[in-house]
Amino acid sequence: MSVPALVGGIALRAYDLPAACAFAAGYGLLVPILIYRIAVRRSRTLVLCEPICFTIERTIVYSLRAVVAASPGTEAEGLSEYMQLTFALGFIYLANTLSKLTRCVLVNSTNPPPESEADAMAQPAGASDPPPLVATDGFWKRTAQTDATAEDARLRFWFRRSSTMMTVLFLVGLTLGIVATGHIYPSTDAPHNRFNQNMRYASTVIGLVLVLSEVTILFWASRSVPRVDQRAVRFLLCATTLLLLPACYRLGVMLQLTPDFTAPTHSALNTRGDKAAFYIVHVLPEWLVAALLAAVNVKEVCTMGLKGDFRWRDETPEERTKRWAKERARAEKKAMKKSNKKAKGGIEVEFEMTMTAKADADSVVTLA
Secondary structure: OOOOOOOOOOOOOHHHHHHHHHHHHHHHHHHHHHHHHHOOOOOOOOOOOHHHHHHHHHHHHHHHHHHHHOOOOOOOOHHHHHHHHHHHHHHHHHHHHHHHHHHHHHHOOOOOOOOOHHHHHHHHOOOOOOOOOOOOOOOOOOOOOOOOHHHHHHHHHHHHHHHHHHHHHHOOOOOHHHHOOOOOOOOHHHHHHHHHHHHHHHHHHHHHHHHHHHHHHHOOOOOOHOOOHHHHHHHHHHHHHOHHHHHHHHHHHHHOOOOOOOOOOOOOOOOOOHHHHHHHHHHHHHHHHHHHHOOOOOOHEEEEEEEEOOOOOOOOOOHHHHHHHHHHHHHHHHHHHHHHHHHHHHHHHHHHHHHHHHHHHHHHHHHH
């Protein structure tokens, strides 16, 4: 009887210790950079919370792998299950983060309504209605007779629906990956091993479809979407293409079956070549994507706000006016509290100065 081989094999001192230490250090270096990005207002966006969690988790998992590799025979079954879970879901998790950035870039190409009242005041008159393009063939090309605002709203609608579909793919792949790697069964339990193998394939295929969808949409946008930010598209296309490598690698190595996943054989993915392929083709691309998200100011490149694009649909003018009024009232209330606190502090300082002067006068009278 055989069991599915563990992706990456078990932790071995000769092969895993140097690589695990290197990637634990590499991910550890990215954590403070990403925290700095989210701490500084110029680059702060909540989307960066996801790569921060990812890099922290990866630092922990490769540190654990290094510790186990340094002490052969200490890898518990629960730790192996955890490693298989995190390796299976890593590229899918990053693909979901990149899909949110892709959504912002595509929605921004359609001249969306201003998000804040300050943006609306800074926007020049007629900026939301760009001049129509010359009539050409093609589904997405604007003609001189087409209403620009209505077409932009239609494009935003479909961009957001495609992003929602990607989120559904992410959740399905995430669920199947958790089910597939939740438990390692003995080689005698053929039904459960077959079920886990099928679920592993299903999760990876869905993750691959998610990544391919993003690559296709970004490539299409670079050629066909008017006013799309080409710099942002190239950045996201580079990062997303890297995620194809771990997905394809997993589909290839999951064919391996072995009677003993601790055996130093190719079928158990525990040889020198298997370890090199795992770290170069599976682990390195994920680190490069995280490094790109840390090195680049994604808020500036993707032209996004604190939350990114999170709306299901465009606000109506009435809804937008009402929201701006609430935000203005909150800002005024906050400013009033701040001024009151400052005034109260000034009164306290003045009182202390008065009491000090009075005490000095009393001391002078006493001396006299």
